[in-house]
Structure formats: structure tokens, C-alpha cells
Amino acid sequence: MTRKPVLWFAPQTCARVTLTALEEIGQPFDTRLIAFMAGEHRQPDFLSVNPSGKVPALETGDGVIVQNGAILSYLADMFPEARLLPHPVDARERSRILAELFRCSSDLHPLVTRFVMSPTISTDAADAPRIRAKAGEALALQLAPLERRLDAQPWMLGQDWSILDAYLAWIWFRITGVGFDQRDYSALQTHYAKACERPSAIAALAHEAKAQTELKARGLFFQPPPADKA
Ligand SMILES: N[C@@H](CCC(=O)N[C@@H](CS)C(=O)NCC(=O)O)C(=O)O
Numbered sequence: 001m002t003r004k005p006v007l008w009f010a011p012q013t014c015a016r017v018t019l020t021a022l023e024e025i026g027q028p029f030d031t032r033l034i035a036f037m038a039g040e041h042r043q044p045d046f047l048s049v050n051p052s053g054k055v056p057a058l059e060t061g062d063g064v065i066v067q068n069g070a071i072l073s074y075l076a077d078m079f080p081e082a083r084l085l086p087h088p089v090d091a092r093e094r095s096r097i098l099a100e101l102f103r104c105s106s107d108l109h110p111l112v113t114r115f116v117m118s119p120t121i122s123t124d125a126a127d128a129p130r131i132r133a134k135a136g137e138a139l140a141l142q143l144a145p146l147e148r149r150l151d152a153q154p155w156m157l158g159q160d161w162s163i164l165d166a167y168l169a170w171i172w173f174r175i176t177g178v179g180f181d182q183r184d185y186s187a188l189q190t191h192y193a194k195a196c197e198r199p200s201a202i203a204a205l206a207h208e209a210k211a212q213t214e215l216k217a218r219g220l221f222f223q224p225p226p227a228d229k230a
Pocket of ligand 1: 068
């Protein structure tokens with residue numbers, strides 16, 4: 001990746017995970033902010049980068065990479081010294097690591113979207129609490145094994161932090177931000193607090209804070225409503 005990468009992102013979205021990965025790598029990168037409330041994700045400028053209109057998208061010397069899992073896997077391979085993911089010794093170990101990435105991007109993230117964005121998913125406002133409740137039940141089912149795992153080990157993959165911990169931390173931030181019941185998840189709470197202490201996470205949040213200020217100034221910052229207001 002010879003040219004400086006450019007990350008297309010928005011604050012509070014799953015692009016936070018990619019932002020954290022780039023901060024962890026510690027090499028210069030640029031960002032382009034997408035204002036969802038202005039519909040910028042549906043405008044030609046961005047659609048020419050990612051035709052599906054979703055963040056994150058990473059422009060690199062190797063072309064544009066989309067899908068968080070693919071970007072993280074690419075960055076882990078390109079910058080092995082950053083140890084974003086363990087270096088797999090064989091195909092089986094690689095499959096275990098990929099399974100955890102897909103757990104975040106394919107199992108959990110769609111549920112997060114339904115739970116957090118239920119008021120914007122349905123055209124019928126009365127439906128929103130029901131959609132959120134169903135997504136909450138499904139999330140509880142998916143998070144229970146992770147709670148047990150994190151009760152027995154500090155990080156998603158064992159003793160060492162990986163970018164999967166930033167992914168899970170974003171998921172936790174998103175759902176608890178709108179009122180997911182945390183009571184049965186003390187290990188996840190501890191994990192989130194530890195994940196947020198990492199310098200790369202602090203830097204990513206500082207970056208987001210600047211973007212958030214910019215969006216607020218433009219009247220374009222969106223905060224999903226909490227559960228009791230959905
Ligand atoms: N499968 C994609 C999902 C990305 C995604 O849904 N991003 C959200 C923000 S968290 C987004 O851009 N949503 C805008 C939209 O779907 O219109 C990935 O893992 O990168």
C-alpha cells in the first residue's frame with residue numbers, strides 16, 4: 001500500500017473499527033467524512049467509491065476495499081507488525097480467526113442495525129419497539145457465549161488484544177447506547193472498559209469527536225433514540 005490510505009467514515013458507525021485499526025498501525029492516513037443526514041452516502045462522489053453506499057470504505061494503493069471484515073483482514077496482512085489479528089499458522093487457524101470476524105460483521109452487526117435503528121427501519125412507528133425487542137432477544141442469544149468466553153479470558157481471541165476486540169467494543173457501545181440491558185453481561189462491560197483504554201481507541205474517538213462537531217455545526221448529527229423513546 002504505497003499511497004496514503006483514505007478512510008471514508010462517519011462517527012459512531014462501524015467505521016470506528018477501521019479507524020482504530022489505522023490508529024493501531026500508526027502510519028499516516030486521511031479521512032473523508034460522510035454526512036448520512038445529508039444523504040452523502042447516496043451521492044455520486046461516494047457511490048463511485050463504494051456503490052453500496054456504506055461506510056467504511058478504504059482507498060489504498062491496491063484500490064478501494066469495502067466491507068469491514070475484508071478491510072481489517074487486508075490491513076492485518078499488509079501490516080503484520082501491528083498484530084491486528086494473530087498470524088495464522090495453517091488454514092484451520094485462519095478459518096477460526098475469520099469465523100470471529102464474520103461473527104461480528106455477519107451475525108452481530110445486522111442485529112445491531114435492527115436494534116439501534118428500528119425507528120428508521122420501519123415506516124410504521126408503532127412497529128419500532130417490536131423490531132427492537134426481537135433484535136434484542138437475538139442479540140442476547142449471540143452475546144451469551146461471548147460473555148462466557150470473556151469471563152474466562154481477557155480478549156476475544158485469548159490473552160492478546162486483536163482488532164476483534166475493537167469490533168466487539170463498537171457493537172457494545174452501539175447497543176448499550178440505546179438501552180440494551182447490560183445486567184447479565186459483567187464480562188462484556190469489563191471488556192468494553194478495557195478496550196476503550198487502548199491508545200488506538202482513544203485516538204479513534206478523538207477523531208470521531210472532531211467529525212461529530214463538524215456534523216453538529218452543519219445540523220447533520222444523528223443520535224438514535226433510546227429504547228423507551230423508540
Ligand atoms: N457489511 C458492511 C456493513 C456496513 C454498514 O452497514 N455500515 C453502516 C454504518 S455502521 C452504513 O454505512 N449504513 C448506511 C446504509 O446502509 O445506508 C460492513 O461490514 O462493512
